[in-house]
Amino acid sequence: DGGITQSPKYLFRKEGQNVTLSCEQNLNHDAMYWYRQDPGQGLRLIYYSQIVNDFQKGDIAEGYSVSREKKESFPLTVTSAQKNPTAFYLCASSSSGVHSDTQYFGPGTRLTVL
Amino acid sequence: DQQVKQNSPSLSVQEGRISILNCDYTNSMFDYFLWYKKYPAEGPTFLISISSIKDKNEDGRFTVFLNKSAKHLSLHIVPSQPGDSAVYFCAATYFGNEKLTFGTGTRLTIIP
Numbered sequence: 277d278g279g280i281t282q283s284p285k286y287l288f289r290k291e292g293q294n295v296t297l298s299c300e301q302n303l304n305h306d307a308m309y310w311y312r313q314d315p316g317q318g319l320r321l322i323y324y325s326q327i328v329n330d331f332q333k334g335d336i337a338e339g340y341s342v343s344r345e346k347k348e349s350f351p352l353t354v355t356s357a358q359k360n361p362t363a364f365y366l367c368a369s370s371s372s373g374v375h376s377d378t379q380y381f382g383p384g385t386r387l388t389v390l
Numbered sequence: 391d392q393q394v395k396q397n398s399p400s401l402s403v404q405e406g407r408i409s410i411l412n413c414d415y416t417n418s419m420f421d422y423f424l425w426y427k428k429y430p431a432e433g434p435t436f437l438i439s440i441s442s443i444k445d446k447n448e449d450g451r452f453t454v455f456l457n458k459s460a461k462h463l464s465l466h467i468v469p470s471q472p473g474d475s476a477v478y479f480c481a482a483t484y485f486g487n488e489k490l491t492f493g494t495g496t497r498l499t500i501i502p
Contacts, residue, residue: 280433307488318394318479318492319434326488334489366433378424379490381433 279303280382282367287387289361297352297385299367308350309368309379312336319366325350354387361389393417394482396493404501409467411496413480416461420482424490425454425465428477437478438465467498475500 280301289295301308307326311319321334325344339358344350350369354361364386368379395414403409413423421442426434440447440454440463447454453466467474480493 282433285431311492316399316494318396318494319481319490320492321489324488332488364431368433378436378439381426381435383433384431386431 280367280369280380282365282382282385284385285383287385289387289389291389292356294353294355295361295387297354297365297367297387299350299352299382301348301350301367301369301380301382303369303371303380304347305369305371305380306347307370308344309370310334310340310342310350310352311366311368313364313366313384322352322365361387363387391416392494393420394480394491394493396478396480396496398496399494400497400499402499402501403470405472406469409465409470409474409498409500411465411467411478411480411498413463413465413493414461415463415482417482417484417491418461419484419487420491421484422482423454423456423463424481424483425452426479426481426492427474428479428495434479470498470500472500472502474498 283298309324310322323342325331341353366384367382370379424439425437428434438452456463477495477497479495481490
């Protein structure tokens with residue numbers, strides 16, 4: 277089945293620890309995105325990547341880092357510098373950029389920092 | 391600055407009736423709009439989109455209307471079904487922009 281997988285579904289970490297969220301897609305999409313969702317807020321863009329080995333900051337990139345070494349993978353690291361890391365994180369991909377094609381989302385990872 | 395606004399956090403509609411979800415935007419550059427549906431603890435799924443060259447787009451029970459002069463779009467669901475109960479997000483972008491701007495969402499509850 278084609279799609280986007282995110283693992284794990286739930287993640288708990290102690291304050292001050294870095295944590296990496298996985299996102300893999302087998303849709304052969306060029307573009308990948310990371311969003312954060314908080315209660316009562318829309319989806320806010322953290323980072324995005326249009327091609328391998330290239331990525332751009334979104335609206336709320338501070339305290340996060342990404343890599344895009346392979347077309348199918350776009351891991352997100354939540355660093356200790358992120359002030360409020362507890363949130364629901366969503367990964368998405370699209371075949372040719374946002375305007376001409378739909379973004380497909382993974383099931384999300386809920387991160388709780390204790 | 392919230393460029394895409396969904397002013398109704400929640401909406402309840404009787405099963406079989408019409409559900410109307412609204413979205414307003416402020417950025418005149420936006421020329422492509424999308425609606426996504428989201429169930430709790432899941433990723434959003436794409437519902438329907440509309441380009442600014444149109445004022446209406448239909449797909450089955452879902453119709454999106456765009457009023458460019460008012461910078462307003464709406465999603466109509468007819469007839470509403472229990473499985474439509476979810477959070478609906480409006481999103482917007484423009485040609486050359488690689489990002490989507492999302493609204494804050496409207497929680498739709500269909501009452502049996």
